[in-house]
Amino acid sequence: MNLSLKKRIAISFIIANLAVLVLSFVVFHFLHNLNTNIESITSKSMRISSLTNEVRLSTLQILETQGVILVSKKPSKSDLSRLRNKLKISKNQLKGLLDAKSQGQKELSELLAYITSLEIVLKKSSSFHKNIVGLRKSIGDFFEKILNVFTKLQELQDNQSMKRDQQIREIIKDTKKKMMFTLIIGFFATILLGFIVPGKIALPFKKIKDALRELQECNFDVSIFYNQDDEIGEIAREMNKMIHSFKTFEELRMNRISLENRKFDALANMGKKPVLVASADSKIIYMNGSLYNLMRVQSEDVIGKVMDETLVPKSIIDCYKMAIKRRSKIENMKIVIPAKPKIDGEEDSGLSVEIVEVEVEKEGKEKEIELQEVVFSGYGNVIPIRGKESSLDYYLMVLSSEMFV
Numbered sequence: 240m241n242l243s244l245k246k247r248i249a250i251s252f253i254i255a256n257l258a259v260l261v262l263s264f265v266v267f268h269f270l271h272n273l274n275t276n277i278e279s280i281t282s283k284s285m286r287i288s289s290l291t292n293e294v295r296l297s298t299l300q301i302l303e304t305q306g307v308i309l310v311s312k313k314p315s316k317s318d319l320s321r322l323r324n325k326l327k328i329s330k331n332q333l334k335g336l337l338d339a340k341s342q343g344q345k346e347l348s349e350l351l352a353y354i355t356s357l358e359i360v361l362k363k364s365s366s367f368h369k370n371i372v373g374l375r376k377s378i379g380d381f382f383e384k385i386l387n388v389f390t391k392l393q394e395l396q397d398n399q400s401m402k403r404d405q406q407i408r409e410i411i412k413d414t415k416k417k418m419m420f421t422l423i424i425g426f427f428a429t430i431l432l433g434f435i436v437p438g439k440i441a442l443p444f445k446k447i448k449d450a451l452r453e454l455q456e457c458n459f460d461v462s463i464f465y466n467q468d469d470e471i472g473e474i475a476r477e478m479n480k481m482i483h484s485f486k487t488f489e490e491l492r493m494n495r496i497s498l499e500n501r502k503f504d505a506l507a508n509m510g511k512k513p514v515l516v517a518s519a520d521s522k523i524i525y526m527n528g529s530l531y532n533l534m535r536v537q538s539e540d541v542i543g544k545v546m547d548e549t550l551v552p553k554s555i556i557d558c559y560k561m562a563i564k565r566r567s568k569i570e571n572m573k574i575v576i577p578a579k580p581k582i583d584g585e586e587d588s589g590l591s592v593e594i595v596e597v598e599v600e601k602e603g604k605e606k607e608i609e610l611q612e613v614v615f616s617g618y619g620n621v622i623p624i625r626g627k628e629s630s631l632d633y634y635l636m637v638l639s640s641e642m643f644v
Contacts, residue, residue: 297329459486
């Protein structure tokens with residue numbers, strides 16, 4: 240899919256925003272579930288706690304009234320009536336607590352049974368005034384039973400509160416784990432997205448940068464491959480056109496230089512005089528056939544190399560160095576080319592050798608005159624071909640057996 244760079248950047252931002260939105264929604268979902276679960280637990284617990292507190296209060300009142308009856312010598316009708324009312328209220332409360340499906344159903348059922356039985360006993364209390372001992376004994380028995388069941392219910396309520404608190408803590412802990420896991424995934428996903436998206440956008444720019452570096456090295460055999468139809472693709476196509484134009488121009492330039500070199504070589508060889516061209520850093524650029532013959536070297540031995548690293552005679556090197564230093568013309572400087580020792584089996588060069596006096600600088604001594612065999616003894620003339628800077632200068636040397644006038 241060919242999308243413009245602007246659209247791809249916009250889509251990247253949209254994806255990042257969607258990721259943040261999804262992450263926020265997931266975190267909100269966890270928090271909402273946490274709140275819902277805690278509300279569900281606490282609301283149910285509060286309702287049951289409220290009913291339990293009512294039952295506990297009415298049970299305590301029943302026990303208190305029973306205690307009053309048990310300690311009195313003769314229970315009054317008002318005490319018995321108050322006990323009946325308390326039993327009736329507690330009975331309704333116990334039924335509501337049983338309907339709420341709270342814990343301790345067994346104990347609640349036992350308490351309801353005891354209260355119902357005590358209520359039945361009190362309904363027959365019209366004859367109790369004749370048998371006070373039997374009434375007290377019945378109330379005392381139920382007092383012990385109700386007290387025991389009430390103690391068990393109290394313990395169950397405490398345990399239930401502890402379990403509720405533990406359950407809430409576990410829900411909070413589980414929600415924290417889920418949220419942390421989600422945030423970690425979101426964090427690494429954001430980092431991954433941060434590496435992938437910039438990399439995709441930066442890759443074509445890296446290709447363009449590499450191509451420009453090759454162009455700086457005058458390597459025109461490069462191209463930028465980018466098949467997207469966007470702004471970068473347009474730049475890549477235009478740069479490929481520019482590189483092709485540079486390459487065509489370079490080929491024409493090299494053909495022109497080659498042609499000029501051939502013309503220069505033909506002219507230099509037609510003159511029969513040894514010719515040498517070097518750059519401002521003493522690198523040999525050209526030698527004609529006459530000089531090759533005199534020095535008995537091949538092109539690979541000298542072309543592109545610094546003079547000091549070749550078999551170029553010292554007198555020629557000194558002449559060039561003087562011209563480069565002065566950046567001016569040198570005329571009629573004495574030049575000698577020593578004869579190269581003949582190697583066994585080597586063909587005769589056909590060069591005439593003469594013996595001349597040559598100044599030789601001995602190490603640690605003054606110059607001395609020595610007799611040497613030379614193949615050339617004459618004069619060198621150097622003509623500077625100046626460029627925009629001294630480093631772009633070229634120096635043309637022509638050797639002659641006679642002085643230039």
